[in-house]
Amino acid sequence: MKKALITGITGQDGSYLTELLLEKGYTVHGIVRRSSSFNRGRIEHLIQNRNIYGERLFLHYGDLTDSSALNRIIEKTAPDEVYNLAAQSHVGISFDVPEYTCDVDAIGVVRILDALRETGMAGSSRFYQASTSELFGSSPPPQGLDTPFKPRSPYAAAKLCAHWMVVNYREGYDMHASSGILFNHESPRRGENFVSKKIVREAARIKKGLSTKLSLGNLDAKRDWGHARDYVRAMYLMLQQPEPDDYVIATGEMHSVRDLLDEAFGCLQLDWHEYVVTDPRYMRPTEVDALCGDFTKARNVLGWKPEINFVSLVREMVDAEMAQLS
Numbered sequence: 001m002k003k004a005l006i007t008g009i010t011g012q013d014g015s016y017l018t019e020l021l022l023e024k025g026y027t028v029h030g031i032v033r034r035s036s037s038f039n040r041g042r043i044e045h046l047i048q049n050r051n052i053y054g055e056r057l058f059l060h061y062g063d064l065t066d067s068s069a070l071n072r073i074i075e076k077t078a079p080d081e082v083y084n085l086a087a088q089s090h091v092g093i094s095f096d097v098p099e100y101t102c103d104v105d106a107i108g109v110v111r112i113l114d115a116l117r118e119t120g121m122a123g124s125s126r127f128y129q130a131s132t133s134e135l136f137g138s139s140p141p142p143q144g145l146d147t148p149f150k151p152r153s154p155y156a157a158a159k160l161c162a163h164w165m166v167v168n169y170r171e172g173y174d175m176h177a178s179s180g181i182l183f184n185h186e187s188p189r190r191g192e193n194f195v196s197k198k199i200v201r202e203a204a205r206i207k208k209g210l211s212t213k214l215s216l217g218n219l220d221a222k223r224d225w226g227h228a229r230d231y232v233r234a235m236y237l238m239l240q241q242p243e244p245d246d247y248v249i250a251t252g253e254m255h256s257v258r259d260l261l262d263e264a265f266g267c268l269q270l271d272w273h274e275y276v277v278t279d280p281r282y283m284r285p286t287e288v289d290a291l292c293g294d295f296t297k298a299r300n301v302l303g304w305k306p307e308i309n310f311v312s313l314v315r316e317m318v319d320a321e322m323a324q325l326s
Contacts, residue, residue: 001056005079007031007064007112008086012189013130015042017083017232022046022053024236029077031062031070031086042189064108070115078121081239083128084112087159090193091134092217092284094155105158106165113169113177122169126176126239129166132159133183133224133250133291141222144248144294145181152286163246170244178238183224183250183293185231186313188320195257196225196317200264204321206275207268214275217282219257222290226251227308227316237302250293251306263314268322 004021008014009030021028032040040047046057060077062069064086074082087105088094094101109129116122134156136143151157163179170177190197195216205211226249234249265272298304308316 001025001027002080003027003029003077004081004083005029005031005074005077006083006085008084008130009059010040010042011085011089012042012187012191012228013085013185013232013235015046015189016187016229017085017235018043018046018057020232020236022056027056027058029058029060029073029079031073032059033063034061064104064111067111067115070111071119074115074121074125075119079125081126081128082112082116083130083235084109085130087130088155090191091153091155092282093193094153094158095285098154101154102158102161105155106161109162110165113165113175116175117169117173122173122175126244127166127178128235128239129162129177129179130235131163131179131181131246132156133181133293134288135160135163135181136291137288141254141290141292142252142294143291145246145297152288153284167246176239176244178241178244179246180231180235180238181246181248181293182231183226183248183291185226185228186317187228188317189228190317196260199260200314200317200321202275203264203268203270203272204318204325207270207322208325210325212275213277214272215277215279215282216257217279217284218287219261219276219278220289221287222254222256222292224250224252224254224292225260225310225313226306227313230306230308234298234302234304237304241301245301247298247302248293248295249298249304250295251310252293252295253310254290254292255310260314263311264318267315267318
């Protein structure tokens with residue numbers, strides 16, 4: 001029975017990955033941050049149904065800013081696979097808290113890699129780093145592994161540091177460490193301050209008569225949107241390969257924020273032009289105009305491809321919001 005350690009287990013990706021690994025027979029250990037508010041909603045159904053999985057889910061308090069906690073948890077759990085999904089993951093917020101973003105998203109990764117090395121797990125534990133399409137920044141689409149990195153935010157810059165640290169630990173210490181350069185991926189479990197979630201949530205609230213306006217930033221930004229459930233499957237496949245490597249995970253299709261509005265509001269027979277306003281507060285100091293990924297390597301090496309398309313993704317998110325309001 002394999003053991004996996006997941007940082008960021010309470011997040012969108014962490015919850016889907018936990019489900020996947022439990023279904024495959026893993027014992028899963030997750031690191032959660034201590035908070036005065038209860039933030040385990042995405043995995044609560046797994047916690048409450050531990051018996052279904054034979055008591056194979058365990059949670060540990062820790063933080064990417066705490067080296068001693070990371071060392072202690074890794075030494076205690078001795079995981080076969082480590083998935084680092086924890087991050088300050090909001091691009092816009094990273095402009096407000098650049099120092100914290102770098103501490104968690106860049107130095108935090110170094111802390112985990114060093115913890116694996118110092119505990120003697122570097123040779124036996126396989127490591128996955130959640131990288132991001134924001135690394136490509138202003139490089140024109142389509143973006144692949146040969147595309148230059150041109151980060152346009154503190155978040156992207158911190159993630160770029162982490163990306164190269166993984167490469168250096170892989171080559172310097174012979175670690176099975178891989179990075180997945182994941183393009184935007186959404187689901188009904190997406191955080192409420194992300195644009196996809198904001199759109200479907202307010203569309204549902206407007207339909208129910210609970211809201212009358214949605215404030216957004218750049219409506220012309222174009223992204224490659226996939227489903228988180230598809231993308232965690234790619235994470236798992238990377239750590240099953242005999243050799244570590246980096247992969248782009250994407251759908252190869254690009255849609256604008258306007259397209260997302262069309263689809264979400266259209267599901268509810270609403271015209272978004274009547275409700276959406278542009279708010280300068282949501283404009284970023286530097287913008288990434290267009291991201292669209294080339295996942296050829298993931299398809300050829302991992303045998304991976306997305307199974308859920310853009311329309312199905314948006315409709316699932318809208319249906320989930322409507323069900324919650326009902």
